[in-house]
Amino acid sequence: MSLRVRFALVASLVLVLALSLVGVALDTANQRSAVTGLRDRMESYVYQVLAAIDVSESGSVIAGGDLGDPRLNQPGSGVYVHVHGVDDHWSSPSSLGLRVPELQSMAPGESVFRIPSQNRPYFAFQYGVGWQLESEEVRRFTVSVLIDPGELERQTAAFRRGLWRTLALAGVILLLAQVATIYLAFRPLQAVARDVARVESGDAPALDGAYPAELEPLARNVNRLLATEKANQERYRNALDSLAHSLKTPLAVLRAGLETREQAAAAPLRKAVEEMNRLVTTRLQRAAVSARRTMGRPEPVEPVVRRIIASLEKVHSRKMIQAEVIIDADAMFCGEERDLMELMGNLLDNAFKYGARRVRLTARSIPCEGGRPGLAVRVEDDGPGIDPVQWPLLLERGVRGDERVDGHGLGLAIVLELVTAYGGSVDIGHSELGGAKISVDLPGT
Template sequence: MNSLTLRVGLIAALVVAVFAGLTALALERAFRDSATQAVMQRLQGQLYLLMGAVEVDADGDVRLPERLPEARLNLPDSGLYARITGGDGDVLWRSPSSLGEAADTAGEAPFMARMTVTWETGEGNVPLTFTVAEDRTALEAQLRSYRRSLWGWLAALAVLLLAAQSLALYLGLKPLRRVARELRAMERGEQSRLAGGYPLELRALTDNLNALIHAERARQARYRDGLADLAHSLKTPLAVLRGTLGTAGEAAGRQALEQLERMDRIIAYQLQRAGTAGRSPLAAPQAVAPVVRRLADSLAKVYAGRGVECTLEVPEAVRFRGSEGDLMELLGNLMDNAWKFCRRRVRVRAREGDDGGLEVRVEDDGPGIDPAQVPAILARGGRLDEGVPGQGIGMAVVSEIVQAYGGRLQLDRSPEWGGAAWVLRLPG
């Protein structure tokens, strides 16, 4: 029931079903009452016809013609019965339609018209009671036929109504589906904002989304520009101080230089940490393969004297949903460490994860890393080998970025080479 279309469709179907059922019951009840009233009126008319056809002699004997005014009275078991009784209740005449019945069928029929009159003869007055009755057979057959026709037409109308409601629902929710398509296009990097032309009910939503996206991108740009300006402003005075202290006394200069190096590491770490964009559902996906190739080419030049053999297994279709700067920091630090500590070989693999995310594996043929030392490596300023150049903040930055994206960083051992294998998993 998370689908708005399904929810509205089920409610509409329930309303149509209830409406059709109640309408059918109301129409059937009205038809039954109308048919019953028509039967009673018809019996009343047949009662008058019977009274007009009867003849009573002076002895009170009742005579009727062989061909009665109502043909059904002449047919046995036709469902229509008539009788005439005297003042003492004796049956003076019964219609041929009731012949052969074991009981007084006219007395059991549900529809009955009766009238008692005083018939004047030459010898006096004769009390007569005329009764015309009809069973439910004809009425039930008529009701069954009407019910079949009624439910058939109501079912057809219900289907047509549901089809019309489905069409109205499809057209009514079309702008929402358009918003969803455009958001997915923004996630794929195919467009930068929601297009216009939305209905009044959605215009406020789309305009606010566009304003939010624009403000967020402008804020990130200002944030990164400010960080770059801060880095430039701080590094220049630090470089001047470092050069000045180099000419001071050896002990004092060494101590001051150590503190400056420490300040430089802290500033670099905090700037890189603050510059992490983090995961954004509207961020355009970045191709991973070009970034890996650029980093590999740069590291090959930096460590040209080591003759590192690098193998890249990164499909072109693999994407990273986030900032390209964050991707450069992640892969740059992992690959730089692999180049530093390998003996000769480095391999970088990347693939799309099971949840549509990114999985990167960077391994080397170096001595490997003890899992117990991982917390120290990921700590700011943590370094296992002081003889290797670096500030000790690279893996700490990697850890911060991975946490910002809700991912996971894991240390394994290369099954082929025995060296370290960093596995980076970021959600889709």
């Protein structure tokens, strides 16, 4: 995955976890706060009821005042008060039809708060009081307040819905802000990637964009590397040209000196000089391959192949060879044009030499994710073919498949050296046309 996707996934995961923890923490705090507030409200009901009742000398509870909360007078309201003593008890009008659970007595001044359970489906608050009569006798009573938990559940459910809606909205806003931040943060990297692609395709000589301070060292070092590579290539080519020029004169002197000698005596030396001249030329060309630039404009394959075939058809006009060319429109050679010409020239020259009437060349692009595509080339003929035993031998320098055909046996060896320099491979096999098939695969970069 790209850095942008990785960063977005990690940041989104952290955002979801953080908002979830915040939501759970707020919901728990609200639940505790609601229970605490309910307890305080239930305790206030105790004082309201104590202010509204009286106790007779016989110990009977008399309710004569305002209970303070209309729900205490409304049956089934969910708020219930029960006062019980040793000889008498009293329940608020809201308890009408309610089966009051068994309640324990409390000592004066003691209080207890209980949450709902399986045996007691109500919030309960009990408070013990001692009521002194005119006869100075003290009667003990327990005031019990019961509240239906549905009230608290509705309150917390409403808070929970509002909380998660708010957190969801905050999450969307933070997610949009995160996307914008990632876009702005990675935009310079996209610019660098585009500029590197332009350099790689040969459309630009160097990275010339305006980059943030963090990326400036990278751009500067890449440009320095490109400049060094170009300078080394120029120096290497100049050295090769100088070497070739230096060797031409001694070889010309040797050739001229051999002309003055007797024909029979000079023949072996002349052949050695020609072989030396050919070897020097070949080695200089091969050495030049290693000096190719790693980043350059890709060369289209089809125009080069067409030019080579046009030349070979003239050279081998007597054979009337029919050349079939099948090349993908996007087939490109990521390298020097002279290397492409030498590669195709050697492959097609062998096919024209050994083919009888037909030669077929196919070339297709090899996709390379995140880089420049490779190239697959197949050259086939309808000649006599090649014995499988000879396949590995033909890739050696100086070995020919048919001694009756003119040549030095260097074509496939040169192809192998060239393809190896580009990190590719060469294979020999049988063609559907009846002759040989040479397969070249150049990987993407």
